[in-house]
Amino acid sequence: MxxxxxxxxxxxxxxxxxxxxxxxxxxxxxxxxxxxxxxxxxxxxxxxxxxxxxxxxxxxxxxxxxxxxxxxxxxxxxxxxxxxxxxxxxxxxxxxxxxxxxxxxxxxxxxxxxxxxxxxxxxxxxxxxxxxxxxxxxxxxxxxxxxxxxxxxxxxxxxxxxxxxxxSDAAAARAITAMEEGAVEHMNADHADAIRAYATGLLKAPDGDWRLTGLDPDGADLARGDAVLRLPFPAPVTDAASMRRTLVELAAAARRPA
Structure with missing residues (x-):
């Protein structure tokens, strides 16, 4: 055949x-x-x-x-x-x-x-x-x-x-850009424990002084010295409210006992 x-x-x-x-x-x-x-x-x-x-x-x-x-x-x-x-x-x-x-x-x-x-x-x-x-x-x-x-x-x-x-969606990217710098500064200043939990709990990285370096509709960027991590979001975010909600939910998930 x-x-x-x-x-x-x-x-x-x-x-x-x-x-x-x-x-x-x-x-x-x-x-x-x-x-x-x-x-x-x-x-x-x-x-x-x-x-x-x-x-x-x-x-x-x-x-x-x-x-x-x-x-x-x-x-x-x-x-x-x-x-x-x-x-x-x-x-x-x-x-x-x-x-x-x-x-x-x-x-x-x-x-x-x-x-x-x-x-x-x-x-x-x-x-x-x-x-x-x-x-x-x-x-x-x-x-x-x-x-x-x-x-x-x-x-x-x-x-x-x-x-x-x-x-990422162009409109969502513009919306996140407008709040990114302030949100990154706020997270690093007031929620360093959540960032550390993202790194160790969700991304299984070594413990340390992890910092948030960027936010966009699809995820967050973390760094510790020369090491970088990418934390993808479960679903794209479109505005400041959905960004805040997603970061809170991810912090809760990161702290949840295995």
């Missing part, structure tokens, strides 16, 4: 249908990354990869801070098309661990104005050591606007994703 070419092609298609599990994994990889491999196109058309430190905007858009002296900055100015590989790795075979490649369009961010101030704040919250050079005249922020993504969740787990699978 022979198999038709159409049936064989369908059977061998390595791309799985995108589901909620794939979306959650992709968001975790994106929001949890502190660095990635950025691929740009040189003026001769040859691709070049370099290591960059990362943060994300409120909606999940990747952010980079780069020097005009770096070749990738000139490449992005000449051709804004780029890709970013996020691969945290782990023990054993590196190909057995999840990674994601983002197809992006770079956009320089003006320092002045609300967008520039927000991106500077969020980047430094994620990369505090960048405060040493963030205001040097030859450094610039770029937002890497998402076009598509390829997720590999391990052997036999490949997915093609669209921006809507990775990015």
């Amino acid at each position: 022979t198999t038709s070419p159409a049936a064989q092609e369908k059977r061998e298609d390595p791309i799985r249908p995108t589901d909620d599990g794939a979306r959650a994994l992709a968001k975790t990889l994106l929001r949890g990354a502190r660095f990635g491999s950025l691929a740009t196109l040189g003026r001769d058309g040859h691709p070049t990869a370099s290591l960059v430190s990362l943060a994300t905007d409120s909606d999940g858009t990747p952010l980079i801070l780069v020097s005009a002296l770096s070749s990738h900055t000139g490449n992005l100015e000449a051709d804004p098309r780029c890709s970013l590989l996020l691969a945290p790795g782990g023990k054993g075979d590196p190909l057995a661990h999840a990674r994601i490649t983002l197809r992006l369009q770079a956009r320089r961010i003006a320092r002045e104005g609300a967008e520039g101030e927000r991106i500077r704040r969020r980047f430094l919250a994620r990369q505090p050591k960048a405060a040493l050079y963030v205001d040097f005249g030859d450094f610039s922020f770029f937002a890497l606007d998402l076009q598509a993504a390829s997720l590999n969740g391990g052997f036999g787990k490949a997915y093609e994703l669209l921006p809507g699978d990775l990015l």
Whole structure:
């Protein structure tokens, strides 16, 4: 019995249908990354990869801070098309661990104005050591606007994703942005015990002086020194009231006896 070419092609298609599990994994990889491999196109058309430190905007858009002296900055100015590989790795075979490649369009961010101030704040919250050079005249922020993504969740787990699978709702991101800075300061000043419970009770991290560094519709970012954690929310939040309710519920869950 022979198999038709159409049936064989369908059977061998390595791309799985995108589901909620794939979306959650992709968001975790994106929001949890502190660095990635950025691929740009040189003026001769040859691709070049370099290591960059990362943060994300409120909606999940990747952010980079780069020097005009770096070749990738000139490449992005000449051709804004780029890709970013996020691969945290782990023990054993590196190909057995999840990674994601983002197809992006770079956009320089003006320092002045609300967008520039927000991106500077969020980047430094994620990369505090960048405060040493963030205001040097030859450094610039770029937002890497998402076009598509390829997720590999391990052997036999490949997915093609669209921006809507990775990015937070735009209206919700704006609402959370408006209250984020004050909420982060309040949580760190008055609810350090809850943050520690998030880290140890929900994320099974070692005990220590964990701090909240960012909030967005899909989760919270925690840090202790160079260690970072991503706390995903059970469901996206859309405003200050739902953010407050979610943080309270997560603190209760974190303190609940196992």
